[in-house]
Amino acid sequence: MKVLFWISGVLAVMLAVPALFFFALHLSTGEPVPLVRAKALYRWVVVVVLGTFNIVIFTRVFEGLRAIW
Secondary structure, rough: OHHHHHHHHHHHHHHHHHHHHHHHHHHHHOOOHHHHHHHHHHHHHHHHHHHHHHHHHHHHHHHHHHHOO
């Protein structure tokens, strides 16, 4: 699980930093294009976090089922 958390953490940071940069760029210039990019990158961060959560939950469910059998 440690590897999963490291990979998802690195991916989340790699996506969150540009999202924050584009959002700051939008705030400073008022252009709509950086806001669209920031929203898209933020949504990918959410996908990574929720995907990691799903993997952790289903891993525990399958380990529980295997323990019951």
